[in-house]
Amino acid sequence: MQTKRVLRKKLALLFLGIAIVPFLLATTQALVKFQNSQRESIILQERRIASDAAKEIASFIRLQFAGIESIDEFQQHFPENEQFHQALIEHTLFSRGDFFELSVVSREGKELVRAHRIKVIAHSDLRDWSNSKEFHTVRKDRRYIGPIFWENNKPFFIIGEGTFSSKNEFLGAVFAQLDARVMQSIVRGLSVSEEFGQASIFDRNGTVIANQDFSKVALKENFSHVGIVAEALKSEERRAVAGIFKNEQGEEVIGASEPIRVLFGDGSSGVTLDTAWFVVAEIPSYIALASVRDSTIFSLVILMAVLFAAIIAALILARRMVKPIEQLRQVIQEFRDGHLEYKISLKTGDEIEDLATSFYTMADELRVSIKTITEDKQIIEAEKHQLERIISGITDAVIVTDIEGKIIIFNKIAEALTGYAMRDVMQMPVDEIVSIWQENSRLKIMAVYADRSRLSNGILLQRDDLLLLGKEGREAHVNLVIGTIEDGKQVNVGRIITLHDTSRERYLEQLKIEFISLVAHQFRTPLAIIKWGLDDLIEGGRFGKVSAEQRKFIEQLTMSGDHLIRLITDILDVIHIEAGQFGLQYVPHSLKDLVEEVYNDAKDLAEKKGLEFVYKCLSPQFPLVSIDPSRMRLVLQNLLENAIKYTPKGGKVLLTISLKGSQIEVIVKDNGIGIAKEYGGRVFEKFFRSPQAVRFQPGGTGLGLFITRNIIAMHGGKIWFYSEEGKGATFGFTVPVYIPPKDATVGALKGKTQ
Incomplete structure (x- = not known):
């Protein structure tokens, strides 16, 4: 009796070990593997965030260099023409929203012309660049990207490009002062979710120049002694680093850094220009690894439940199975040796006897199944080999x-x-x-x-x-x-x-976009020069006065040039929208004032066509909205021009603005040709024009409404339309009311409603 009790205990411990130990090992291994996988995944995620930010900033800088390359090109042909330079850089300055100041410098380092977005530059204000680091750098290395500096509480940096003749002789340089807050916008866009952490940009001294918290940037906080910033500064050749570090609060974070380098050209023939900045993306470990912590707690709960159940089951099974265990072991041994016909009589009157009977039945069925399985296996192997040949x-x-x-x-x-x-x-x-x-x-x-x-x-x-x-x-x-x-x-x-x-398909699509963008840029600059020359002819400039017949002909040429420039601008806007590079400069602004300005500009066009053009303001006051005024002007111009264009003589165009709760609504309604119902779903597609519109007005690209829809979406608004063929169309959009930041000064916002 004592022997049986000892055997029961051993059997119970054996069942318990068989049930618990593998489960415990598998659970531990899975948790460790999951934690490592999660950590590597987060590191990869932060690397990608840092890399994306670095590429986006590099793309922005490269685009600005492209903007001043046109000035370089014309400087080679008109090196001493200061009037031409002045007109060219003013056109470039105000046609590109990111330039704050442009300068053209001679080969001796003397400033020939300079244009400023706010200030009026007199001849006495021209500067001498000959002893500056910027001038010597572009003269030696062709291009220059300067460090961040502050002016009127705003961050800026300077880029420059040298002009060289076909014989590589230095002819001069062009310098542009850029608004560095674009980097702030990029890191905010990458820090929108706690799930992905936050991104920051630092210079080579460890000073933060872009962060989700702009106060850190304004205070010029230095993080050269903190975690990943210190590692990035210590790395040779400023290579990317990644891993687990401590942040300024002493918290453990998972992060990665990526230096910002600008590539000019393609492949091995390209030139890489190093900046003084690098991107850091990081996320606290307690957020990144929260799923690992939850899984560990859940696994412990399951383990305790399994342990309790295993103990009860082991005790019951040990008590019931101790007597016939050896007989069953003998049967199993025979089965293992292949003697499926072996049988032994077990009369226990319980589940053990049923189990033995099942074993015998199973052995009989197994003998039949083995033969069937062998045959099926041969068939399956043949089919598998045939499938492999097909798949290969x-x-x-x-x-x-x-x-x-x-x-x-x-x-x-x-x-x-x-x-x-x-x-x-x-x-x-x-x-x-x-x-x-x-x-x-x-x-x-x-x-x-x-x-x-x-x-x-x-x-x-x-x-x-x-x-x-x-x-x-x-x-x-x-x-x-x-x-x-x-x-x-x-x-x-x-x-x-x-x-x-699909990598090659994406590559070819990108080549197509880049080619169209390049061609459009190459067309726009010569067209701008041609238009400048035609305007000079009309105004009776250096070539004297023109006759009435000549003036009419030149005005027709000017209108055609304006049409081409507008077409090229629309194409570039579409490319920038699809590439995610259609930058907006948001400022608090009165939408009502902007609507009235565009209405006044469009009245002459409506009157010349013989239309009744009506404007109605349906609310007494309007709060400010956060918009890019130039882009919102383009929206209003597109909608009004379409309404005037597709409304026959004697028709009516109605423009209304009203306040709808926290939204400002603008509606443009006409009684023109309208849009057929079957084309309603394609109105905002690029390049789409309905057959009615093509017959009524052959000219047009079908890009205006596509650009308009995307601009409204970028402002957080909605655009819609309804129309009936032959009875006109109504287009409307809403823009949310501007909500000032919590720390905004009350006095600074007082009286800002219209």
């Missing part, structure tokens, strides 16, 4: 997993796309090899739910424009299709993943 000939990457998500087929295209060899990934979990991202979230292949009732031809998921991260961080843009087959469980096939590489 497919031009897309194809990966097949088993029911557990382990890779069983990996074709040659998948090897080329991911960088992994087939021999290295077989029987590996597919989610460890294939890392697919949609925006900032990773897509787990085996997490896709196989709901048969929702299947369409076996497809579980179909997504386009995803990012595939392969071996050693190799990136590719792909279209993804995840599917399954009806009898997948029977042949041990879980998922069939198809990846179509």
Whole structure:
């Protein structure tokens, strides 16, 4: 009796160990792996945020250099023409919102002309650059990017580019003073969510120059002794760094840094210009690893529940199984040796006897099943080899997993796309090899739910424009299709993943956009010079007075030039919108004043066409709105010009403005040709013009309403229309009322309603 009790205890401990130890080991290993994976994922995320910010700032600087390249080009042909230079830089200054000041400097370092956005520059105000660092740098290295400096409580920096003849002789330079607050806008855009942390920009002294908290920038706080900033400053050649650090509050953060470098040109022939700045993206560890902490607590709760259940089950099983255990062991031993016909009589009257009977029945069925399985296995192997041959000939990457998500087929295209060899990934979990991202979230292949009732031809998921991260961080843009087959469980096939590489298609699309942008820029500058020359002819400039017939002809040329310039400007705006580079300069402004200005400008056009043009202000007062006045003016001009253009002589155009709660609403209504119902869904598409509009007014690009819709969306507003063919159209939009910051001075805002 004592022996049985000891055996029961041993058996109970054995069952307990079998139940708990593997579970504990697996849980611990999974938690450690999950924590490491989460940490690496966050580091990769912060690297990407820092890299995106650095690229965006570099792209902004490169775009500004492109703006002054046109001045360089004309300086080579008209080096001594100060009047021409003055007109050219003033045109460039006020046509580009990011330039604050422009200067043209001679080869001796004397300032020939200078234009300022606010100040009027007299001849006596011209400066001598000959001893400046900027002048010597552009003379030696062609280009210059200066450090941040403050002027009237605003941050600025200077860029410069030298002008050289075809024989590489230095002819002079062009310098531009830029508003550095664009970097503040970039980091705010990257710090909108606590989930992704925040981004900052520092100079090589560790002083913050852009941060979500602008007070730190205004106070010029220095972080050279803090965490990742100190590591970035210590790194050789200012390389990117990433890892876990302590921030200024002593908190543990996960972060990455990326130096800002500007590449001019393409590939190996390009020139990289180093700036004095680098981007830091970081997120507190307690936020980044919150899911790991929650998983650990949940696992501990589950472990305690499993432990309690295992103890009870072990005690019960040990008590019931101690007597016939040896007999069952003998039966199992015989079965293991392949003697499936072996039987022994067990008369216990309980589940053990039933178990023994089941064993015998199972042995009989197993003998039959072994033969069937052997035959089926041969058939399955033949079909598998045939499937592998078919998949190897497919031009897309194809990966097949088993029911557990382990890779069983990996074709040659998948090897080329991911960088992994087939021999290295077989029987590996597919989610460890294939890392697919949609925006900032990773897509787990085996997490896709196989709901048969929702299947369409076996497809579980179909997504386009995803990012595939392969071996050693190799990136590719792909279209993804995840599917399954009806009898997948029977042949041990879980998922069939198809990846179509769209990287080259995206590359060609980018080349097309860059080509159109380049051509548009190259056209716009010569057209501006031609228009300047025609205006000079009309005004009776250096070539004397013109006759009435000549003036009429020149005015027609000027109108055609203005049309081309407007067309090119629209095309560039569309390119900037689609590239996410359509920058807006938001300021508190009166929308009512802006509406009245545009109305007054458009009255002559309406009167010449013989239209009744009416403006109504439907509210007594209007608060300010936060808008970019020049862009909002473009919206109003597009809507009014369309209404006037497509309304026949004798028709009516009505412009109204009203306050609707926290929104200001502007409506433009006409009784013109209208828009047919079948074309209503395409009105805001780029390049779209309805057949009625083309017949009534052949000229036009179909870009105005596309640009208008995007500008309104960027202001947080909404735009809509309703129309009936032959009875006119009504277009309306709303803009939210400006809400001042909490720390704004009451006196500074007093009396700002209209």
